[in-house]
Amino acid sequence: MIASQRAAAPSLQDWVSRVVREDIRALSAYHVADAAGLIKLDAMENPYELPADLRSALGMQAAGAPLNRYPDPEARELRELLCRLMQVPQGIDLLLGNGSDEIIQMVALACARPGAVMLGVEPSFAMFPLVAQICGLRFHGVPLAADFSLDADAMLYAIAQQRPAVIFLAYPNNPTGNLFDPTALERVVRASPGLVVIDEAYHPFAQASFMSRLGDYPNLLVMRTLSKLGLAGLRLGMIAGRPEWLAQFHKVRLPYNVNVLTQRVAIEVLKRGDILEEQAARIRSERMRLSVLMQNLNGVQPLPSSANFIMFKIAAAERVFDALKRRGVLIKKLAGSHPALDGCLRVTVGTPAENDAFVSALEASIEEVKGGHA
Numbered sequence: 001m002i003a004s005q006r007a008a009a010p011s012l013q014d015w016v017s018r019v020v021r022e023d024i025r026a027l028s029a030y031h032v033a034d035a036a037g038l039i040k041l042d043a044m045e046n047p048y049e050l051p052a053d054l055r056s057a058l059g060m061q062a063a064g065a066p067l068n069r070y071p072d073p074e075a076r077e078l079r080e081l082l083c084r085l086m087q088v089p090q091g092i093d094l095l096l097g098n099g100s101d102e103i104i105q106m107v108a109l110a111c112a113r114p115g116a117v118m119l120g121v122e123p124s125f126a127m128f129p130l131v132a133q134i135c136g137l138r139f140h141g142v143p144l145a146a147d148f149s150l151d152a153d154a155m156l157y158a159i160a161q162q163r164p165a166v167i168f169l170a171y172p173n174n175p176t177g178n179l180f181d182p183t184a185l186e187r188v189v190r191a192s193p194g195l196v197v198i199d200e201a202y203h204p205f206a207q208a209s210f211m212s213r214l215g216d217y218p219n220l221l222v223m224r225t226l227s228k229l230g231l232a233g234l235r236l237g238m239i240a241g242r243p244e245w246l247a248q249f250h251k252v253r254l255p256y257n258v259n260v261l262t263q264r265v266a267i268e269v270l271k272r273g274d275i276l277e278e279q280a281a282r283i284r285s286e287r288m289r290l291s292v293l294m295q296n297l298n299g300v301q302p303l304p305s306s307a308n309f310i311m312f313k314i315a316a317a318e319r320v321f322d323a324l325k326r327r328g329v330l331i332k333k334l335a336g337s338h339p340a341l342d343g344c345l346r347v348t349v350g351t352p353a354e355n356d357a358f359v360s361a362l363e364a365s366i367e368e369v370k371g372g373h374a
Helices: 012-019 052-063 076-085 099-111 127-135 152-162 182-191 227-234 243-250 260-270 273-295 317-326 352-370
Strands: 093-097 117-122 138-143 166-170 195-199 220-225 237-241 309-313 344-348
Touching (some): 093 099, 273 352
Antiparallel strands (some): 220 237
16 A cells, blocks of 8 residues: 555544543633732632641641551541531541532532432632533533522422432632521432532531531531632531441542641641631631722722622623722632523622722722723
8 A cells, every 4th residue: 555545544633532522622720820929819718827826737747647558548647636626416427628619529520320410500719510421410500590599499300300319519618608508408418319419518617507407407517618718728528427328439439649748737627726716816807808898989889798799780890890800819710600690709708908908999999890901
């Protein structure tokens, strides 16, 4: 056969198309904005550093860690400490993960029977539908009410129609910041034929929880994280539930998923948990002050929040977002991500100085956009 008759060698893109699932190729990866040189108020992080003496103690813990050995696969010391601090009820246990994202993935993988459905609300945490698709579950989102409250009747109808294997509900909700009516959530738990996972990532700022109710419902689980509390860099998430459920999730958990440095550092910091609680109290206080400052700006409508961020409505939201960034402040652009979020932006509660800088930049950006200079 002459060279011209030989089949052309496949391109790299041909290889990718042949090997990678079509639905995965169609996805967009989770995007993290570049915050270099900007006041970073886009990711719901605790803006406060740990005190110097505690940082020194963490350095000693890291230096003494046996990095040549695998970590405790069950993270027993850390798990027992967390159970005490979070007041996990008797008969309930914890499973730890590399951030809440891995916990969501473990639950989804365990529940991904052929044709299974994950139910949630919209808008909510973007990782719920993304993980569902990756794991082979069909995601069904129920729209929130116009005021972003939980539409309990719509949820119950969807449960009856979809018969979901698992329901994920954020409490407070992200990105809206509001707490759903706990009575409505209980109706959802009672009606569900499968698991209901209450994601309490923002519990330190909401101070409302279903943790004490875990013994009341056989299908209820509560998810938490240390990321919003001030340890985002550790990537430590957890889920509390009955041991019968956690035993199944263990089977899809990758070995040694919580590394030795995370375990040691988390234990050392949690022994000084008063520091994190004091920082959370400062953030709650700043949230109230920031909301008042925003209310005093013409055209800005901040929504009530029980989290460490404030979602707000504003005209020309995308242009205001760009103008803020030019002034050195990065927040989260929600407009364009979901129809219910048109005209919405979200700002993380920062330090008093960061919040003041944001409000000044927001006021100037509004004036710029009004003047047609953006």
